[in-house]
Amino acid sequence: MKKVLLIDGMALLFRSFFATSVYNRFMYTSNGIPTNAIQGFVKHMITSMETFEPTHVVCCWDMGSKTFRTEMFDDYKANRPAPPQELIPQFDLVKEVVEAFDIPNIGLAGFEADDCLGTLAELYREEAEVIILTGDQDVLQLIKPNIKVALLMKGYGNYEVLDENGFYEKKGLTPQQLIDLKAIMGDSSDNYPGVKGVGEKTATKLLMEYQTVDGILENLSALTKSQRQKFEDSLELLHLSRELATIKCDVPVSCELNDATITIDRNKVANKFDELEFKNLHGFIDKVC
Structure with a gap:
């Protein structure tokens, strides 16, 4: 059976950034571009692909802070600080890295990554097993037959994977x-x-x-x-x-399952790593190639 790994790109990127920025480790390139979040993101992404062995992978992103939710309620997420200066250039660069793996980047202005995850999970679950990788507990509402959520735990490769039964045991409620x-x-x-x-x-x-x-x-x-x-x-x-x-599961995004089939070109990824001076990550490519 096909198995799709849907990655919450924002959750992985932010988690990776703060895991190292707390020690002021921003890992600059020789041009002065910080890459700490991207390097952590890549490790999380490859480790999850190694763990779950998906046949297909898609990565979902927020596209700016203005969404239909901020239009409904001015104070929605208004308490969030602006992203740190060192993270800002990494938002676009990380998508380039994902592209180098030939993994689709999906996002839509006016909606959050969660809405894209929900829509695609609903789309794929008829013909594939879907695993959503995130650190965001809100995403647990998407669990249903053929959709599991893998919550990132501390470190790399540690997950709490929940299906309907697991969620009910934990919360005493249904995901809905x-x-x-x-x-x-x-x-x-x-x-x-x-x-x-x-x-x-x-x-x-x-x-x-x-x-x-x-x-x-x-x-x-x-x-x-x-x-x-x-x-x-x-x-x-x-x-x-x-x-x-409520995570919307009917937003106008789509990605044909065939376009998400894992087909990694080792040289393409290695060239991108060289461009960003990821000296320690070349060994990671072998894990999924």
């Missing part, structure tokens, strides 16, 4: 209920509020009992007075938060 969980408890990293005063524990308990946000709202009279008040005070924000939390 994660959207409603986030709608209720909000998300401080994405900067949307949810229901003020209701945390993960209470939200999980309510969803176990009433299944969905709609189920909870239909049973407000059964909630404690304090809980009922909190939901009534936050109704508008609750519905908004649910929309913000």
